[in-house]
Amino acid sequence: MTTDAAVRPRRVELAGFLKARRARLSPEEVGLPPAPRRRTPGLRREEVAMLAGVGVTWYTWLEQGRPINASGQVLDAVARTLRLDRAEREHLYRLAEATPLRAGAGTTAVSDVVRDVLHGLDPIPATLINSRFDIVESNAAHVALFAHWHSLPCVHKNLLWCCVTEPRAREWFPDYEREVPHLVARLREAYGRHVGDPSWEEDLRRLHETSPEFAEMWARHEVAEPRDRVLRFRHPVAGDLTFNRTELSFPSAAGLAVAVYPPRDESTRDRLRLTRPAG
Template sequence: MNTTQRRRPELAGFLRGRRARVTPADVGMPPGLRRRTPGLRREEVAQLSGVGVTWYTWLEQGRPINASPQVLDAVARTLRLDQTEREHLYHLAEVPYESEPELPAQTVSAEIQGIIDALDPRPAAVYNSRYDILAANPPYRDLFFVSQTLDIGVPNVLWTLFTVPEPGCPVVFRDSELPLMVATLRSAYGRHVGEPAWEDYIRGLSAASPRFAKLWAGGDVLPPGPRVKTFRHEAVGELRMTSVSLSVDGMPECRIVAYTPDDEKARKGLAVLRERRERLWPPSLPAATASLGSQSPMSPTTWGT
């Protein structure tokens, strides 16, 4: 049995189930007499959706008929489908689904912050699709804080990497790393072409960095993925770290990026940075510790890469 043959029975059952839960009163219709179904009748769904009774009957029977996005939207409104159910209807009817564009998230929940804090001693942060840094744990701040970014005023990875002078940049091999990151950014940009926030972001960074403008004009695309990167820190030297991206339910186009030491030198380097932090913010100083832990997700001390 092919995919279409499997989906049609699922589509039929899904529509029947959703129709049964919508009462005539829900859509402003009188209940009528001798109603054998707990919800709407097929002809009522067809009437309210502006489609033929025969066509809707065939759709609900799972027959191989074509459905347009406009018609599916009308049926979805009649059946009071939420966004997840509407997307499911599209998939079962084998019609391409385009979700409404969403602005990149700018905050994280306490639960997500707790998760990345629990990854200590591994550096971890939450990025949205524009590489805005929404949250970070203390090891991330230990490794990636760049003092020059205080003057930039933009809590964003790419702004840091493209505008901070080479000696102060935490990424060692910028010539190989930056093209990959720009290609990842462009793969996300395809879902947001024309949106003012995205266009302003691209235009502003292009003006701030000719190197970014040149890479952006190249048009390469690449999805996020695990990579080994080399970073530098004035206190411990170069550290090889493997980055892994994890998606976050309920936060579209956001990901947790965690860094794992790639060798013993990197592991020891992170331990040294942790010891430095604990000397600066010992447990005996609760006020200082609380202040560090309660930084705004967009605070400059969460900047990095």
């Protein structure tokens, strides 16, 4: 049974998400005549309610995070009105329906099979992560690829933390401005399953305090699903490297995935060897 302590943070999260999604739509985008001199960007609550076919008071209470029930049919109407994609729609349902927290999330034991896959991928860089991007374990190729990443000793062991706290991250990671917001959006999507979890809440609090940049991206309420990416890294020895990044999941390891970085071209494949220690 979901406790009030878990429901309240979900409702706060829901309120912020709906406001952010409403603010990104203009009247023209949804077929309404332009309204001159709006004090705030985006649609008004009344317009969302009208387009979704729900009562203004009901939608206002939903957006205020009040403890009201919402059917799937009504949530579908709101999602269509706000032009939510699949990841955003699922995020809305989890928050509005106050889905119970998944017991033991993030504590899945790593099986020998998963470890064999991870280390068997070498010389392709690969790392085992959870939905919060904590680095559970990496193979030797991944360790070598990122050996020079930090100007200070790494204490976070987390892909997102390693980006937003490293002063030279933009130098090593040319795609920073595109990929870090994607990581934050994925974190937001995963957070929908862990709202109220003390470890998640504390981690987010520390991220907000440590990185104003993260706080700004988090405030956008963007959500995203995993998808294959093209990533470029600038290695101090091997030079510019380009990878196809994908993730492998395992039925026996819920909440964990192996992020794999196969070289995208022959040049990267050849120079990847230069990242390994000599000898």
